[in-house]
Amino acid sequence: MTKPTVYGTPQSTYVRTVRLLLEEAGADYNLKKVDIFNGESKSPEYLAKNPFGKVLTLEVDGGTAL
Ligand SMILES: N[C@@H](CCC(=O)N[C@@H](CS)C(=O)NCC(=O)O)C(=O)O
Secondary structure: OOOOEEEEOOOOHHHHHHHHHHHHHOOOOEEEEOOOOOOHHHOHHHHHHOOOOOOOEEEEOOEEEO
16 A cells, blocks of 8 residues: 555644544545635646545545545
8 A cells, every 4th residue: 555645734623633533543645725814725736636626535546534
């Protein structure tokens, strides 16, 4: 399994909840910042990962969980 990637704005409670879980599990993961305050979550690149344009998105082995 590749390292999971969390896409999101660090201040988001959704992002913080998943990061807390990953930290508690001792999982190694990447955090890629997607800023909801500057429209980044509505960019075509991010919408391809998450059509709802919300954070967070969790990517594991090329698949995404919204
Ligand atoms: N859990 C829901 C809601 C996530 C959510 O509302 N995230 C907020 C940030 S805490 C967000 O992306 N807001 C930006 C927007 O709605 O455009 C989901 O993942 O669809």
